[in-house]
Amino acid sequence: MKYKVQAALREDLNEGWVWGPDLKFEQRPIVKITNLDNKKTVYCEYLTINDNYIENYNRPKDTVEIKIGTNVITMNEWYRKRLGIPETKKEYNLTIATERARILAQIRMGLQHPQAVVRITTVLAIIGAILGVISIVLGIIALLMSQKESYIFMQTGPIFIIL
Numbered sequence: 001m002k003y004k005v006q007a008a009l010r011e012d013l014n015e016g017w018v019w020g021p022d023l024k025f026e027q028r029p030i031v032k033i034t035n036l037d038n039k040k041t042v043y044c045e046y047l048t049i050n051d052n053y054i055e056n057y058n059r060p061k062d063t064v065e066i067k068i069g070t071n072v073i074t075m076n077e078w079y080r081k082r083l084g085i086p087e088t089k090k091e092y093n094l095t096i097a098t099e100r101a102r103i104l105a106q107i108r109m110g111l112q113h114p115q116a117v118v119r120i121t122t123v124l125a126i127i128g129a130i131l132g133v134i135s136i137v138l139g140i141i142a143l144l145m146s147q148k149e150s151y152i153f154m155q156t157g158p159i160f161i162i163l
């Protein structure tokens with residue numbers, strides 16, 4: 001679908017969301033936005049443009065007015081560059097869809113967030129989860145090995161066999 005891409009408000013420059021028309025999503029979903037012209041994608045939070053946002057957006061004299069019910073999407077420069085959108089105030093062929101695998105969408109959103117602290121935190125969380133899984137696996141292996149050693153010890157008497 002064609003969306004007119006506008007620059008985000010100043011207070012949205014470092015945020016991990018975009019504002020767009022009402023697409024009947026749940027409140028504040030994580031969406032995948034794809035530029036159909038170059039196949040580049042981003043994951044971010046999606047907020048629906050409402051009357052309050054329009055009033056805020058249209059207040060400064062140097063912004064192009066938007067109206068409710070139009071196919072306008074406002075996004076910061078970070079997401080525009082990731083999508084390969086060189087200019088604002090032009091229409092681009094984009095798809096906006098929610099993801100079924102929410103945990104993966106959340107991770108991708110964190111890795112693509114405009115703020116470095118969020119990206120770093122997401123990487124550290126991934127490393128922590130991997131180390132946690134490795135610890136659980138090694139713990140289970142150690143328990144299984146100790147049970148086998150105990151069984152062998154009980155069967156053979158005082159001879160301790162290490163496998």
